[in-house]
Amino acid sequence: MKTGILGYGSMGKMLLQKFYESGVVAKEDLYVANRTAAKVQEAAAIANVCTNVEAAKACDILFVCVRPADIKIVLDEIKDDLKNDAFVVSLNGSVKFEHMERIVKCKMAKVIPSVTAEIGRSQSLVCYNELVTEQDKAELTKLLATIGDAIELPENEMGMGSELASCMPGFIASIFDVICRSAKKHTTIPDEQIVKIVMNTMSATGELMLQKNMTFEDVVNRVATPGGITMEGTKVVYEGFPETADLLFEKTMAKRRATAKNAEDLFK
Ligand SMILES: NC(=O)c1ccc[n+]([C@@H]2O[C@H](COP(=O)([O-])OP(=O)(O)OC[C@H]3O[C@@H](n4cnc5c(N)ncnc54)[C@H](OP(=O)(O)O)[C@@H]3O)[C@@H](O)[C@H]2O)c1
Numbered sequence: 001m002k003t004g005i006l007g008y009g010s011m012g013k014m015l016l017q018k019f020y021e022s023g024v025v026a027k028e029d030l031y032v033a034n035r036t037a038a039k040v041q042e043a044a045a046i047a048n049v050c051t052n053v054e055a056a057k058a059c060d061i062l063f064v065c066v067r068p069a070d071i072k073i074v075l076d077e078i079k080d081d082l083k084n085d086a087f088v089v090s091l092n093g094s095v096k097f098e099h100m101e102r103i104v105k106c107k108m109a110k111v112i113p114s115v116t117a118e119i120g121r122s123q124s125l126v127c128y129n130e131l132v133t134e135q136d137k138a139e140l141t142k143l144l145a146t147i148g149d150a151i152e153l154p155e156n157e158m159g160m161g162s163e164l165a166s167c168m169p170g171f172i173a174s175i176f177d178v179i180c181r182s183a184k185k186h187t188t189i190p191d192e193q194i195v196k197i198v199m200n201t202m203s204a205t206g207e208l209m210l211q212k213n214m215t216f217e218d219v220v221n222r223v224a225t226p227g228g229i230t231m232e233g234t235k236v237v238y239e240g241f242p243e244t245a246d247l248l249f250e251k252t253m254a255k256r257r258a259t260a261k262n263a264e265d266l267f268k
Contacts, residue, residue, distance in 0.1 A: 001029065001139060004055035004062040006074055008034035008043060011091050012065035014117060015147070020046040022146040031055040035070075056081040061139065063111075064090045068263040071095050075103040082106060087136055093158045094260045097129045099267035107131045109140055110158060113147055114166040122148035123165045127155040159256045167252065176202060 003025045005012045016032055019025045030047035033055050034040035040049050048058075055062060056078035066074055071092060082088070087107040090100065097108055108129040113122045124144050128137065137152075144150040153161045163171075180194050187194070205219060214222075224230040 001025070001061060002031065002059040003029060003143065004031040004033070004059035005047075005065055006033050006052050006055060006062060006078075007065035007070070007091075008032055008040040009065060011113065012063070013043075014113075015063055015065065016043060016047060018117070018120075018146040019143060024143060024146050031059055035066075052077050053081050056086070057083070059083070060085065061087045061089060061143070064088060064092075066092075068092050068094050068259065069266060071100065071263075072103065072266050075100060079104045087132070087140070089140065092263075093125075093162050094256070094263045095267075096260070096264070097155060099264060101129065102267060105131075107133075107136055109136075110155070111140075111144065111150075112158060112162050112166050113144075115169050117147035120146070120148055124148060124150050125158055125161040125165055126150050126152050127158055128152075159253065159260075162256075163249065163252050171248065172202070 003019060005016050008016070012032065012034070016030065019030060020027065027046055028048070031050050031054070032040055032043050032047045033050050033052045037049075043049055050058075052074060060083060062078070062082075064071060064074055071090060075088075082104065085107070087109070088100070088104060089109045089111055091111055091113070093110060093112050097110070100108060109132060110127050112125040114124070116122050117124070122144075124147060126140065126144070141150045151161070151165070176198055180191075180198055183189075183194050183198075184191055189197075208214065209216070209219060220234050224234045
């Protein structure tokens, strides 16, 4: 299947690399375009470097990997050159199908990968418009398998889904950054060692839960024996952290609504 990537930034580059490395798309079937053509020349060894229009003419599936403000520009540019059965996949969660469909009425999906795609462990969120068939879904899932798992959600849940999958590495990193900074105040263990210990514990705890089918509560109960030292700490978290967590989601969801509104305005 001829596969095009429009936008050779962080996401476009990552997808191109994974599609190529995995061999799921042959080099001659991979097309890539970027606004600043000079930047994408480096991809010539692994794909056909071309324009958006050339990619639209050639490809069965097109990944639109540009920022929300540029999506309308790209769709306007390619709308008359798409193949009859073209499948357009937007990497952006904020721009709705109903707005993109005002410009191009074709098979569409939205895919939100997460940074863990770098190690093949993305939980990519996917939603589809009503024109997409089960076979199209299977084709897209096969491509997304090169970066991890695909999780289908309804379009209206892509926002919260993104907080849980795509934003979560940032939330996790910031929470543990705060914990490490606090730990540093109470110890002479070198900073680097603190971070390494916490990082490995964090990763191993996740792996333990996955392998042994444990919940967060299971882990807490296993480690925090009644009246013990761990429980002193977990009590503090359960008493003090819910307010911060509520605020975190209130803020991110408000920002998401504002971003969606700005994106919507571009399509008016
Ligand atoms: N980064 C993430 O972790 C992440 C995760 C999930 C979803 N997303 C979504 O993925 C999309 C891309 O994000 P990104 O982080 O990859 O952005 P990025 O690094 O800024 O890359 C965007 C690329 O699009 C190119 N571009 C802009 N207008 C274009 C046009 N008309 N035709 C062709 N190429 C064009 C830009 O070219 P220039 O070289 O000219 O600037 C740039 O290379 C966004 O909608 C974002 O919300 C990102």
